Amino acid sequence: MVEISDFYSETPVQWCPGCPNHAILTTLKEALVELGKHPHEICLVSGIGQAAKLPHYMPCNFFNGLHGRALPVATAIAVAQPNLTVIVTTGEGDCYGEGGNHFIHTLRRNPNITLFVHNNSIYALTKGQASPTTPPGERRSLNPDGVTQPPLNSLGIAILHRAAFVARAFALDRAQLKSIMMEAIQCRGFSYVDIIQPCITWDPRPLDWFRKNVKPLDSSHDPADLKKALELALLPAPPIFTGVFFKTTDRPVFGDDFLMEMGVSSLVEPVFPSDKDVLKILEQFR
Amino acid sequence: MMDVNVVIAGAAGEGIQTVGSIFSVAAAKCGLAVFSWQEYESRIRGGLNSYSIRISTSLKNAPRRDADVLLPLRKEARKKYRSWLNPNGLLIADEQDNTDGATEIFVPFNKIAREKWQSPIYANTIAVGALWSVIGGDFEALQVAVEDEFQGKAETVIKNNVEAARDGYLFAEKSCQGICPWKLEKRPDRFYLIAGSPAIALGSVKAGCRFMAAYPMTPATGIITFLTQHRKECKVFTEQAEDEIAAINMAIGAQFAGVRAMTATSGGGFSLMVEALSLAGMVEVPVVVVLAQRPGPATGLPTRTAQGDLLFAIHSGHGEFPKVVLAPSDPYDAFHKMVRAFNLADKYQIPIIVMTDQFLADSQFSIPDFDVELAKVETFIASPSDFSTYKRYSITASGISPRLYPGQSKYLVTADSDEHDEDGHITEDLDGVAVPMMEKRLRKLQSLRREIRPPERFFMEDDVEEVFVGWGSTRQAIFEAVEILREEGKRIGALHFTELWPLPELSSKEEFFPPKASITIIEQNATGQFASLLRRELVIRDAKSMLFYSGLPVTAQDIRRRFYGRD
Numbered sequence: 001m002v003e004i005s006d007f008y009s010e011t012p013v014q015w016c017p018g019c020p021n022h023a024i025l026t027t028l029k030e031a032l033v034e035l036g037k038h039p040h041e042i043c044l045v046s047g048i049g050q051a052a053k054l055p056h057y058m059p060c061n062f063f064n065g066l067h068g069r070a071l072p073v074a075t076a077i078a079v080a081q082p083n084l085t086v087i088v089t090t091g092e093g094d095c096y097g098e099g100g101n102h103f104i105h106t107l108r109r110n111p112n113i114t115l116f117v118h119n120n121s122i123y124a125l126t127k128g129q130a131s132p133t134t135p136p137g138e139r140r141s142l143n144p145d146g147v148t149q150p151p152l153n154s155l156g157i158a159i160l161h162r163a164a165f166v167a168r169a170f171a172l173d174r175a176q177l178k179s180i181m182m183e184a185i186q187c188r189g190f191s192y193v194d195i196i197q198p199c200i201t202w203d204p205r206p207l208d209w210f211r212k213n214v215k216p217l218d219s220s221h222d223p224a225d226l227k228k229a230l231e232l233a234l235l236p237a238p239p240i241f242t243g244v245f246f247k248t249t250d251r252p253v254f255g256d257d258f259l260m261e262m263g264v265s266s267l268v269e270p271v272f273p274s275d276k277d278v279l280k281i282l283e284q285f286r
Numbered sequence: 287m288m289d290v291n292v293v294i295a296g297a298a299g300e301g302i303q304t305v306g307s308i309f310s311v312a313a314a315k316c317g318l319a320v321f322s323w324q325e326y327e328s329r330i331r332g333g334l335n336s337y338s339i340r341i342s343t344s345l346k347n348a349p350r351r352d353a354d355v356l357l358p359l360r361k362e363a364r365k366k367y368r369s370w371l372n373p374n375g376l377l378i379a380d381e382q383d384n385t386d387g388a389t390e391i392f393v394p395f396n397k398i399a400r401e402k403w404q405s406p407i408y409a410n411t412i413a414v415g416a417l418w419s420v421i422g423g424d425f426e427a428l429q430v431a432v433e434d435e436f437q438g439k440a441e442t443v444i445k446n447n448v449e450a451a452r453d454g455y456l457f458a459e460k461s462c463q464g465i466c467p468w469k470l471e472k473r474p475d476r477f478y479l480i481a482g483s484p485a486i487a488l489g490s491v492k493a494g495c496r497f498m499a500a501y502p503m504t505p506a507t508g509i510i511t512f513l514t515q516h517r518k519e520c521k522v523f524t525e526q527a528e529d530e531i532a533a534i535n536m537a538i539g540a541q542f543a544g545v546r547a548m549t550a551t552s553g554g555g556f557s558l559m560v561e562a563l564s565l566a567g568m569v570e571v572p573v574v575v576v577l578a579q580r581p582g583p584a585t586g587l588p589t590r591t592a593q594g595d596l597l598f599a600i601h602s603g604h605g606e607f608p609k610v611v612l613a614p615s616d617p618y619d620a621f622h623k624m625v626r627a628f629n630l631a632d633k634y635q636i637p638i639i640v641m642t643d644q645f646l647a648d649s650q651f652s653i654p655d656f657d658v659e660l661a662k663v664e665t666f667i668a669s670p671s672d673f674s675t676y677k678r679y680s681i682t683a684s685g686i687s688p689r690l691y692p693g694q695s696k697y698l699v700t701a702d703s704d705e706h707d708e709d710g711h712i713t714e715d716l717d718g719v720a721v722p723m724m725e726k727r728l729r730k731l732q733s734l735r736r737e738i739r740p741p742e743r744f745f746m747e748d749d750v751e752e753v754f755v756g757w758g759s760t761r762q763a764i765f766e767a768v769e770i771l772r773e774e775g776k777r778i779g780a781l782h783f784t785e786l787w788p789l790p791e792l793s794s795k796e797e798f799f800p801p802k803a804s805i806t807i808i809e810q811n812a813t814g815q816f817a818s819l820l821r822r823e824l825v826i827r828d829a830k831s832m833l834f835y836s837g838l839p840v841t842a843q844d845i846r847r848r849f850y851g852r853d
Binding site for chain 1: 476477478479480484488491492494496497499516517518519520521523527528529531532533535536537538539540542543544545547561562565569656658659691692693694695696697698699700701702703704710711712
């Protein structure tokens with residue numbers, strides 16, 4: 001039996017006091033406990049930024065790598081060891097900015113990983129520059145006249161590419177966040193959750209603005225309906241809708257065909273060709 | 287002794303590959319040593335390219351840039367490559383043209399194809415038949431090679447091609463009489479005819495590599511192509527990454543998860559990988575990167591060859607961390623070096639760069655015997671039962687911390703690109719943690735230096751007055767140059783390095799070099815990179831450089847000409 005105390009960590013948390021990241025961390029631990037996942041069965045992967053520090057704050061296997069590069073690392077870990085629960089925790093600058101190319105191609109690959117993007121619409125650690133999701137008009141240190149580019153529609157992109165699971169959650173609605181997290185982790189394939197995580201230091205909008213403007217999707221929405229999901233993702237914000245936008249099981253999971261062909265359950269299993277096999281391949285050159 | 291260099295020239299997409307391949311295989315099947323190399327332009331069709339095939343009765347795995355037989359598949363190719371033809375060389379002419387003074391064997395392969403087959407597609411097979419006839423080959427052997435080349439195609443395609451080859455063969459036979467000096471005799475030898483790329487791929491298979499991600503880039507692409515096309519036998523999971531950054535991060539991810547993994551690229555792609563190379567150094571995850579060099583800077587000459595990335599590779603990555611740079615000399619060495627690369631990466635938990643180049647990647651060498659057992663696979667992943675508690679980055683005397691992988695046991699395995707403590711957690715404790723952790727990683731260099739193999743020595747007898755020094759794929763050209771010069775009475779020896787970083791520890795210069803010998807360092811770059819490395823690391827101040835950087839592979843005759851020309 002796994003308990004919440006199994007996820008207690010002595011490492012001091014370096015987030016600002018009161019940051020919604022704390023809520024995301026606590027909720028993730030609860031979701032993992034409810035799913036019965038032990039720390040050694042989990043591998044967290046992250047890049048650089050505040051969200052990327054999360055793996056340090058709970059006991060588990062983790063790979064805290066380079067800025068924007070969590071997804072390729074996670075993809076390879078998931079193929080190498082399909083039994084690990086691979087979760088990527090990243091920020092929107094890390095995932096959509098520096099790592100935008102990998103985000104798109106991970107959607108195409110559909111590896112069995114879960115991606116949680118802590119989306120606070122700001123580059124917080126580098127002290128307040130705009131991010132790919134900063135609302136237009138907002139004045140930022142490198143946009144003194146206000147941001148002019150429209151925010152990246154990451155949900156729209158994910159739905160268009162038929163990701164296995166596409167959802168948005170709100171860090172301060174922990175009940176909904178937990179249920180979405182659990183569903184995302186259980187879903188096989190690439191599960192993507194954009195988590196609205198207001199920055200209490202840099203965001204000009206107070207937390208109450210978010211409480212008013214973040215709204216759950218109508219309960220009648222059917223996540224199997226791609227067209228409707230896309231329509232919802234294209235609606236202008238606010239309001240910012242949360243819930244499961246899209247879900248599909250019809251995409252093959254990256255690496256499954258190879259493992260099946262080789263008759264192994266992971267790449268760690270030793271089925272290397274023998275010296276005799278290597279010589280046999282070499283015979284083609286003689 | 288037979289030593290004939292045949293050059294086939296024409297436009298890309300014209301069938302040079304088919305002609306060259308049939309001809310090489312036919313010669314190899316007759317038991318001759320075959321060496322082939324190619325130079326080509328960066329375009330899909332058109333341009334002018336050449337495929338050189340050196341056929342000899344003794345092993346000559348070195349390029350020549352002079353032709354005993356020249357087969358231009360079109361008029362423009364005749365014009366461009368005419369200067370390669372030796373004074374007594376033969377040109378196989380599709381259209382007669384005696385204005386350039388070449389001795390012609392007239393075989394109108396295009397005309398025969400049009401008239402007999404109503405199709406130009408048989409022209410190349412007619413040409414290869416003629417070529418085979420010119421060097422005095424036995425038709426049966428050519429027939430087998432033609433059948434091999436077209437296997438899997440319709441029965442009539444094979445039959446027609448064999449007949450076309452015979453047409454060319456018989457036509458040339460008549461024109462050859464009294465002109466062609468060669469008679470190709472069958473020999474009992476049976477060489478492996480293999481290029482660098484498949485040899486590297488197979489070396490990684492032998493090493494137990496199970497994962498490769500790469501972004502296509504000439505001349506590295508052949509490795510992942512081979513592994514993918516032979517995936518049933520090689521059992522390596524391959525993925526075409528969206529870019530080189532993803533490719534190396536994937537390889538590192540797979541290695542972190544306990545799987546031997548690699549990537550391969552060329553200059554520009556390697557530049558993109560460098561950040562992750564430094565990551566591998568910090569998180570102490572092994573990774574093998576093949577760097578197939580071509581001339582730069584930037585996109586440079588994408589299909590040509592060079593040794594211009596040596597110092598970049600040695601210094602690649604921000605910050606300080608141990609790494610190893612290897613540079614195999616030929617496909618056989620490349621096969622074994624890949625096993626060594628994976629073993630060293632695993633043992634020291636560091637990145638290993640294996641440097642090849644377009645010349646080694648694309649050229650086919652004759653290998654007498656492929657001893658695959660000689661390369662021993664060693665693994666160093668620890669056993670969880672050895673620990674009562676586990677710290678991924680425990681400080682040790684050797685600098686090597688026992689490595690487990692996630693999912694292997696209940697022990698947690700961590701990796702952090704930030705400076706970290708023994709558990710892998712971020713630290714800002716400078717003196718207490720950061721300094722000892724840096725020193726731990728760098729301690730690996732001490733034993734690595736002892737593990738690096740010394741250079742190979744050729745003709746290093748006491749009377750040696752000059753030592754040629756080379757590295758990587760220029761080995762055979764330098765070796766052949768030394769042989770020729772020694773026959774001409776010059777007292778020359780040679781040292782050849784295939785393990786370049788770290789350089790082996792030397793107490794004095796005399797350990798490598800005879801005290802009075804002068805030193806000439808031969809490389810395919812414009813700034814003498816290996817020379818400056820030797821000067822810096824081995825305190826050799828008086829070395830001269832002999833540099834080649836045209837994008838073509840250096841030949842023994844190039845070295846010989848430069849040797850005499852400098853006086």
